[in-house]
Amino acid sequence: MKKLILVAGARPNFMKIAPLMHALKNHKSIKPILVHTGQHYDVKMSGQFFDELNIPTPDINLEVGSASHAVQTARIMEGFEKVCISEQPDFVLVVGDVNSTAACTLVASKMGIKTIHYEAGLRSNDRTMPEEINRLVTDAISDVFITTSVDADDNLLREGVAADKIHMLGNLMIDSLVEQLPKAQQTELVFKLLNHDREIRLGSDFKAGEYGALTFHRPGNVDDKDTLTLLVNLWGEISQRIPLVFPVHPRTYKNIQQFGLQHDIDKYPNLYFIEPLGYLQFIHLVSRSAFALTDSGGIQEETTFLNIPCLTVRPNTERPVTVWEGSNKLIKVHDIVAEVSSIIDGEGKHGTVPKYWDGHAAERIIHLIDEL
Structure with a gap:
């Protein structure tokens, strides 16, 4: 049985994690452990939010709270290291681009735990955004890169990531949207x-x-x-x-x-x-x-x-x-x-739905993890 820690630090993270938790329910070979770092306190992150998305209560809550970027990142790393020592996971999956994403990837990588970044390769090319720094740091040390679009693949390849580590599997936010x-x-x-x-x-x-x-x-x-x-x-x-x-x-x-x-x-x-x-x-x-x-x-x-x-x-x-x-x-x-x-006046922009934004990204991601 593979042990997989899924990390969420902010409300949007849970909307990406939710379809994975549903897909992992009663899975025969992967045991999920949901870690909430507590990076963002939000009254809408109450029982109502978890009920709406049908997410189980996190197994572990680090309750780090808000602080400066440096202090918050340090608190997350300190708390998450204890979790990794206690749980000894085979994989750590992080999502998005918040401080929890970069902090937990740093901890897992230094401990020799294989890290998986969902939403890898997204770039604004604006380093005044804290999220952009988190994306760059996370992708510099991750082992497996799950992307949502072709441009993200191209960004990673340009940064030297091997093609066989990159997997475009769809958009988990759309999984949640389709279901809900x-x-x-x-x-x-x-x-x-x-x-x-x-x-x-x-x-x-x-x-x-x-x-x-x-x-x-x-x-x-x-x-x-x-x-x-x-x-x-x-x-x-x-x-x-x-x-x-x-x-x-x-x-x-x-x-x-x-x-x-x-x-x-x-x-x-x-x-x-x-x-x-x-x-x-x-x-x-x-x-x-x-x-x-x-x-x-x-x-x-x-x-x-x-x-x-x-x-x-x-x-x-x-x-x-x-x-x-x-x-x-x-x-x-x-x-x-x-x-x-x-x-x-009826001249608004319309478009098409990108590839694999179909509500089945979680199934493809779990299949990948099962094969790792």
Whole structure:
């Protein structure tokens, strides 16, 4: 029996891990051990979240909490080393690009444990992003590289990774989406507005296909007062043509309060700022939207699968396949109004679904691990 540790440190990691845990249930030759590093504390990472995705409670929680990148990485390494000594795994599988990804790969690699990186090879080519450093570090020392798209394969080959170590097997986020979408679209969408007593409801306050979904949290967009002020007013301008629903990231909301921008938001009755959503509600919201306006990563993949126009306000993306093949488009802040207007006028970008984004990535990945 092979012993496999699966590491998750942040909420998106669990959405990638969930299909693997389902595929490994009662597996005859692989014993999974789910480790939550506790890198991100999130009230939505409560029992509700695990119930929604049908994920078993983690076997081990390191509970490292938030801190500076250096301190957090050190705490994860210290805690994870004890886990590896105790469990003596045959493999450690890490996902994505958070601090837990790099930290646990470093520990396992130094202990001679074979490491598997899912979502290997993604590159933004922007080293000001902490995630890019984590990707580079992880891929420099991993043993097995599981990729989601051809561009990731090309990046790894260019960096000197042997072709026989690279396996393009699909997208686990899409596995979760395919499995959960029918249930998600049956969830009720009733939201309480932040700073208001009023509730809004999909179907009465706004209808499916007649609103935009908004997500913003990147430091480059929300940590600078002038930039965030400009964004708030652009969102407000757009909301006069089409309602915008924004499950607000805590970082963004904190800055809105700190910069005194709540008054600007209150001027726009169709700019709906709501609390962060659980996975099922969020997928329901996005899947019924006319478009997504974002600076996030995962939503670029989900909208590509759903073939919904996505406007990503970033200078680059580590998921270029969503631009080349999918419905995603990189834009600048000053392009927002014109691009949304094009979508409203029926000229939004649509695309195709990349290879192996079919809901069966987990099965292919478990088959690979079984053969290692």
